Amino acid sequence: MTDAQLPFAAALESLAKCVPQNLIRPKVGIICGSGLSTLAASLTDTVYVPYGEIPGFLISTVDGHKNSLVFGLCGDVPVVAMLGRFHAYEGYPFQKIMFPVRVMARLGVKNLIVTNASGSLNPNIPVGTIVVLHDHLGIPNLSGFNPLLGPQHDKKIPRFLPTSNAYSTSLRRLFFHAVHELGFNLDDFAEGTYAWVSGPTYESPAEGRFIRAAGADVVGMSTVPEVLAAKEEGLEVIALSLVTNFVIIPDTYRSIKAEVKAQLEGKIVEDPLQPVVSHQEVLEIGLKKAEIMRAIVERVVQKIP
Ligand SMILES: O=P(O)(O)O[C@H]1O[C@H](CO)[C@@H](O)[C@H]1O
Numbered sequence: 001m002t003d004a005q006l007p008f009a010a011a012l013e014s015l016a017k018c019v020p021q022n023l024i025r026p027k028v029g030i031i032c033g034s035g036l037s038t039l040a041a042s043l044t045d046t047v048y049v050p051y052g053e054i055p056g057f058l059i060s061t062v063d064g065h066k067n068s069l070v071f072g073l074c075g076d077v078p079v080v081a082m083l084g085r086f087h088a089y090e091g092y093p094f095q096k097i098m099f100p101v102r103v104m105a106r107l108g109v110k111n112l113i114v115t116n117a118s119g120s121l122n123p124n125i126p127v128g129t130i131v132v133l134h135d136h137l138g139i140p141n142l143s144g145f146n147p148l149l150g151p152q153h154d155k156k157i158p159r160f161l162p163t164s165n166a167y168s169t170s171l172r173r174l175f176f177h178a179v180h181e182l183g184f185n186l187d188d189f190a191e192g193t194y195a196w197v198s199g200p201t202y203e204s205p206a207e208g209r210f211i212r213a214a215g216a217d218v219v220g221m222s223t224v225p226e227v228l229a230a231k232e233e234g235l236e237v238i239a240l241s242l243v244t245n246f247v248i249i250p251d252t253y254r255s256i257k258a259e260v261k262a263q264l265e266g267k268i269v270e271d272p273l274q275p276v277v278s279h280q281e282v283l284e285i286g287l288k289k290a291e292i293m294r295a296i297v298e299r300v301v302q303k304i305p
Pocket residue numbers: 032033034035062085087115116117118199220221222223278279282
């Protein structure tokens with residue numbers, strides 16, 4: 001499928017039928033990451049449209065993703081939020097993963113707030129930190145799986161999209177002003193580079209070490225396709241990553257050979273518990289921190305000129 005075959009007209013028509021006039025031209029779009037669907041909880045006058053009722057939309061199969069587009073007011077600003085997103089590891093093609101962003105752009109959205117859950121690779125960025133992305137390292141982009149590969153579907157969109165300016169400096173500035181105005185300490189928030197991996201496996205230690213060495217601070221399995229589509233559509237983008245776990249990157253490996261040798265010498269060898277990451281843990285941190293994220297996102301939306 002190419003972008004030209006995506007059902008834009010049908011999606012817009014179906015939304016126009018169920019969303020009232022005062023909400024159908026949202027100014028800001030929000031994508032809620034894993035466990036972060038409550039970001040839209042403070043919207044008023046809400047209208048929920050299940051993804052299943054929008055032509056061209058997929059169904060997220062991941063826990064913590066709610067499968068509705070919600071239109072509503074944030075103060076007096078009309079916004080649209082995706083309660084749940086689509087990931088490549090679900091077996092979905094990139095064109096379809098990016099489709100909702102392109103629909104948002106056609107509805108009139110000019111600013112996109114993308115959120116996600118991520119693992120930290122940086123010892124200075126603890127679990128629970130909200131990281132404002134200033135760059136990304138798209139591992140699939142570098143290995144022949146750039147989401148924008150394919151025919152140029154719209155001559156108005158540049159064939160060679162620059163990405164050095166992917167993350168809006170003005171929205172990032174608004175974010176830190178919002179943090180300050182809400183009484184939070186700026187030093188509790190971080191700025192960093194997001195490594196995008198395809199998933200669905202969490203990183204092996206060697207993979208974690210590799211992307212850390214390449215300069216990433218956090219890692220996740222989403223966001224970059226949406227950001228690329230948003231940039232193609234001319235949107236301003238801010239991406240907020242909630243660190244839900246540390247990527248396990250031991251300095252040394254436990255030597256099973258040494259342990260067996262010790263056992264053979266009659267020594268007692270402990271078998272320590274080896275921690276592993278789980279999506280449950282990701283969702284739990286999301287639940288704990290979503291309220292702070294919601295308050296800041298709400299304030300940022302109000303401050304967008
Ligand atoms: O990026 P979001 O959708 O927030 O979710 C993150 O959490 C899931 C893994 O726990 C992956 O989907 C990863 O990308």
